Amino acid sequence: MKKQLFIAGEWIASEKYSELLSPFTLEKIADIPQASGEQVDCAIEAAYESRAMMASMPAYQRAEILEKLVRLLKEKEQQAAEIIALEAAKPLKTAIGEVQRTIETYKFAAEEAKRIHGETISMDAAIGGVGRIGYTLREPIGVIGAITPFNFPMNLVAHKVGPAIAAGNTVVLKPASQTPLSAYFIAELLEEAGLPKGVLNVVTGSGRIVGARLVSSDKVNMITFTGSPSVGIGIRNKAGLKKVTLELGSNAGVIIDKGTNLNTIIPQCVMGAFSNQGQVCISLQRIYVHEEIYDDFKQKFVAETQKLVCGDPLSLDTDVSALISPPDLERSLQWIKESVAEGAVIAIGGTTEGNVLLPTVMLDVNSHSKISCQEVFAPIVLIHPISTIEEGIKYINDSKYGLQAGIYTNDINTALHASNKLHVGGVMINDIPTFRVDQMPYGGVKESGTGREGLKYAVEEMTEMKLVIWNQA
Ligand code: NAP
Numbered sequence: 001m002k003k004q005l006f007i008a009g010e011w012i013a014s015e016k017y018s019e020l021l022s023p024f025t026l027e028k029i030a031d032i033p034q035a036s037g038e039q040v041d042c043a044i045e046a047a048y049e050s051r052a053m054m055a056s057m058p059a060y061q062r063a064e065i066l067e068k069l070v071r072l073l074k075e076k077e078q079q080a081a082e083i084i085a086l087e088a089a090k091p092l093k094t095a096i097g098e099v100q101r102t103i104e105t106y107k108f109a110a111e112e113a114k115r116i117h118g119e120t121i122s123m124d125a126a127i128g129g130v131g132r133i134g135y136t137l138r139e140p141i142g143v144i145g146a147i148t149p150f151n152f153p154m155n156l157v158a159h160k161v162g163p164a165i166a167a168g169n170t171v172v173l174k175p176a177s178q179t180p181l182s183a184y185f186i187a188e189l190l191e192e193a194g195l196p197k198g199v200l201n202v203v204t205g206s207g208r209i210v211g212a213r214l215v216s217s218d219k220v221n222m223i224t225f226t227g228s229p230s231v232g233i234g235i236r237n238k239a240g241l242k243k244v245t246l247e248l249g250s251n252a253g254v255i256i257d258k259g260t261n262l263n264t265i266i267p268q269c270v271m272g273a274f275s276n277q278g279q280v281c282i283s284l285q286r287i288y289v290h291e292e293i294y295d296d297f298k299q300k301f302v303a304e305t306q307k308l309v310c311g312d313p314l315s316l317d318t319d320v321s322a323l324i325s326p327p328d329l330e331r332s333l334q335w336i337k338e339s340v341a342e343g344a345v346i347a348i349g350g351t352t353e354g355n356v357l358l359p360t361v362m363l364d365v366n367s368h369s370k371i372s373c374q375e376v377f378a379p380i381v382l383i384h385p386i387s388t389i390e391e392g393i394k395y396i397n398d399s400k401y402g403l404q405a406g407i408y409t410n411d412i413n414t415a416l417h418a419s420n421k422l423h424v425g426g427v428m429i430n431d432i433p434t435f436r437v438d439q440m441p442y443g444g445v446k447e448s449g450t451g452r453e454g455l456k457y458a459v460e461e462m463t464e465m466k467l468v469i470w471n472q473a
Contacts (some may be wrong), residue, residue: 001029001030001031001289002017002030002031003030003031003032003033003180003181003184003204004033004377005033005035005039005043005202005203005204006184006187006191006200006201006202006203007039007042007043007046007201007203008042008043008045008046008197008198008201009046009191009196009197009198009254010197012033012039013033014033014034014036014039014147014205015036016030016032016033016034016040016205017031017033017366018031018032019031019032019176020032020087020178020180021047021182021327022086022087022089023087023088023089023178023321023322023323023324023350024089024312024321024322024354024355024356025314026355028210029086029087029181032177032204032292033204033205034204034205034206034209035204035205035209035210036208037209037213039203039259040172040203040205040209040210040213040214041213041217041287043201043202043203043218043221044143044145044201044213044214044217044220045305046170046173046197046198046201046218047143047170047171047172047198047199047201047219047337048143048145048170048219049198049237050144050170050196050197050198051142051143051169051170052166052194052198053196054140054141054165054169054170054199055139055140055168055169056168057168057196059114059116060114062110062113062165062168063109063110063111063113063166065150065190065193065194065195065400066106066107066109066110066113066162066165066166066193066334067107067110067166067351068192068193068194069106069186069189069190069193070103070106070107070110071281072190072192072193073099073102073103073106073186073189074103076189077099077100077103078096079101079185080099080154080185081096081098081295082095082152082314083094083181083182083185084098084099084153084154084179084182085177085313085314086181086311086313086314087153087179087180087181088150088151088153088178088179088182088276088315088324089183089277089313089321089322089323089324089355090276090313090321091276091313091315091318091319091320091321092315092316092318093316093318093319094276094312094448095274096314098152098155099154100209100363101215101437102155102158103153103231104152104437104438104439105155105158105159105162105438106158106162107207108162108343108438108439108455109158109162109163109166109455110166110330111455112163112166112455112456113167114307114461116138116166116167116459116463117137117138118135118136118137118138118465118466119135119136120133120134120135121135121136121467125127125383125470126439131471131472131473132469132470132471132472133469133470133472134467134468134469134470135467136465136466136467136468137422137465137466137468138166138167138459138460138463138464138465138466139463139464139465139466140167140168140169140462140463140464141167141169141221141222141243141462141463141464142170142221142222143169143171143172143219143220143221144160144164144170144171144220144221144222144223144224144462145171145172145174145214145215145217145220145222145223145224146160146161146164146171146172146173146174146223146224146290147174147207147211147214147223147224147225147226147227147235148160148173148174148175148176148178148183148226148227148284149176149226149227149228150177150178150179150272150279150324151279151280151281151324152174152184152280153175153179153181153182153183153277154185154186154435154440156226157173157175157182157183157186158186158438159226159438159453159455159458160173160224160226160458161173161186161190161200162291162299162455162458163427163453163455163458163459163461163462164224164462165195165199166459167459167462167463168457169222169462170198170199170200170201171199171200171201172201172202172203172214172220173200173201173203173261173356174189174202174203174204174205174207174210174211174214175202175204176207176227177204177206177207178324178325180202180204182238183202183204184202184204184320187200187202187310188405192339196303196372196419203306203319207231207399211231211235212238215235215238215239215242216238220242221242221243222242222243222244222245222460222461222462223239223242223243223244223245223469224244224245224451224462225245225246225247226246226247226248226281226453227247228248228249228375229248229249229375229401229447229448229449232246232248232449233447236450244450244451245443245449245450245451245452245453245458245461246445246449246450246451247281247375247442247443247448247449248281248401248403248447248448248449249281249375249401249403249443249447249448249449250281250282250283250285250375250399250401250402250404250444250448251286251372251373251375251376251399251401252282252283252284252286252401252403252404252405252406252433252434253284253285253287253288253392253395253396253399253407253433254269254272254284254286254287254288254404254405254407254408254432254433255288255386255389255393255396255404255405255406255407255408255409255418256287256288256289256290256293256297256408257290257389257407257408257409257411257414258290258292258293258410258411259293259411260293260399260409260410260411262293262296262300263300263442265408266297266301266304267304268301268431268432269284269301270301270308270359271432271434272284272306272433272434273285273287273319273359273379273381274308274319274359274379274381275365275434277320277321277322277323277356277357277375277378277379278281278376278379278380278381279377279378279436280366281325281403281448282378282403282404282405282433282434282435282436283371283376283382283434284432284433284434285371285375285376285381285382286372286381286382286384286395286396287301287381287383287384287386288385288391288392288395288396289383289384289385290385290386290389291385291386291387292386294383294385297383298347298363298383300346301361301383302347302348302361304347305348305359306348308359310321310353310356310358310359311353311356316415318320320356320358320359320379321356322354322355322356323355323357323378326355328378329352329355329357329378330376330379332348332357332376332378332380333352333357334352335369335370335374335376335378335380336360336362336371337370337372337379338369338370339362339366339369339370339371339372341366342365342366342368342369343364343366344362344363344364344365344366344382345362345363345364346360346361346362346363346372347361347362347363347383348360348361349379349380351363353407357378357379358379359379360378360379360380360381360464361382361383362380362381362382362383363382363383363384364384365382365384367395367398373398373399373400375401388412389417389418391410392407393418393421393422396422396424397421397422397423398457399446400446400447401444401446401447401448402423402424402425402444402445402446402447402448403424403425403426403433403443403444403448403449404423404424404425404426404427404428404433404434404435404436404444405422405424405426405427405428405433406427406428406429406430406432406433406434407419407422407427407428407429407430407432408430408431408433409429409430415429415430416453423445423447424444424445424448425442425443425444425448425452426440426442438454438455439454439455439456441453441454441456441457442454442457
């Protein structure tokens with residue numbers, strides 16, 4: 001299968017192609033075009049030229065296109081899930097979940113298109129404002145450069161393309177090199193849904209070339225980036241006055257208070273730690289358990305982990321499959337080894353089957369070990385005892401990241417205290433930090449990023465406020 005770039009509504013070949021390999025079998029899946037600098041410029045130009053047309057498209061028409069996409073995606077749910085499973089090694093049942101969320105995300109985008117509005121200002125609150133009427137409007141920002149990661153190749157594209165169209169913008173999308181097929185699939189469906197030529201352009205190729213060109217172009221008004229902190233920080237430094245939103249990584253933690261019913265929460269915690277092989281920005285990486293229930297928790301968590309089925313992402317039985325690339329597998333093993341040298345103990349896992357790292361539970365991990373203080377992005381979780389909730393809050397806050405955190409407790413005062421003290425973008429009470437539905441505001445503090453996604457909030461980021469004042473005198 002030889003793919004083509006999508007520029008100005010045309011499918012275009014490239015001079016250079018690179019082989020896309022399955023992360024699970026390492027067999028070739030497709031040939032992916034590597035856009036030249038000139039082709040990226042053409043895509044930017046197409047988006048730039050379509051700005052005025054898109055900005056004047058009525059809200060109901062933008063909503064209709066997104067609604068049509070929702071219908072098409074519903075019809076092709078299985079095919080979409082198989083594409084994700086194939087290129088990202090995301091276990092099929094998790095991939096089906098991602099497609100269902102993607103459908104919801106575009107549905108929310110369609111609804112949001114119809115409620116973009118400003119507010120009236122009480123002009124006569126100022127002595128000098130008497131006799132005037134003032135109100136704000138939200139106008140599209142223009143050309144949006146969207147750069148997306150591999151781990152949710154369809155839904156994280158939706159979190160950028162959906163609100164961008166809803167708000168009347170045009171887009172140049174650069175998907176992750178490992179997961180271009182999901183992005184091309186959505187471009188095909190949007191073409192079928194009647195999106196005018198040039199509104200969405202998809203260019204594949206290395207981040208350092210294609211992504212960097214988007215970031216440096218004067219014709220791109222905003223970069224919306226989801227990916228690793230190091231790349232995000234580099235983008236921010238090069239973007240000049242462009243608006244930039246960054247959805248970056250984390251080492252999310254949960255606190256488990258005494259008195260918590262472990263039987264109900266253990267399956268949730270295991271899912272939070274190992275879903276998509278731990279390659280989730282809010283994957284549960286650190287579990288802090290009250291010492292009174294630590295032994296019980298540890299034992300039950302390991303027993304539940306043992307039940308996970310590892311293997312082929314295309315099998316519906318599989319819970320955990322291959323990491324995204326062999327170097328990521330190597331890095332994960334190295335981090336486990338280093339933490340053991342620093343005093344940690346492997347309770348289960350720590351070994352591989354092909355490109356699959358078996359779900360790994362670590363105990364006695366030093367808080368300075370990489371698997372604690374950096375983003376592990378692999379099926380590795382640590383469990384650590386705490387004697388007070390305060391200690392758990394301190395551990396969670398002792399991180400350069402701050403995306404989401406969770407606390408399980410039966411005490412409302414403890415829950416309220418934790419929600420006040422945890423320095424993160426979102427606190428989940430009686431849930432794992434991995435909880436997300438797509439309309440909620442989502443984003444982090446510290447090195448987890450700036451700006452918020454979630455359709456209403458992304459539309460705010462992707463529009464500019466204009467003030468209008470009428471002088472009645
Ligand atoms: P990544 O390596 O940072 O890549 C993300 C995107 O940036 C890819 O499209 C990549 O292209 C591109 N890129 C690489 N170098 C670039 C450059 N110099 N200029 C512009 N673009 C560049 O991240 P990943 O490994 O795909 O994804 C994992 C990371 O994403 C994790 O840190 C995870 O926590 C984070 N994430 C955050 C959220 C959130 O909402 N907060 C959600 C999901 C994932 P190539 O693929 O061609 O290199």
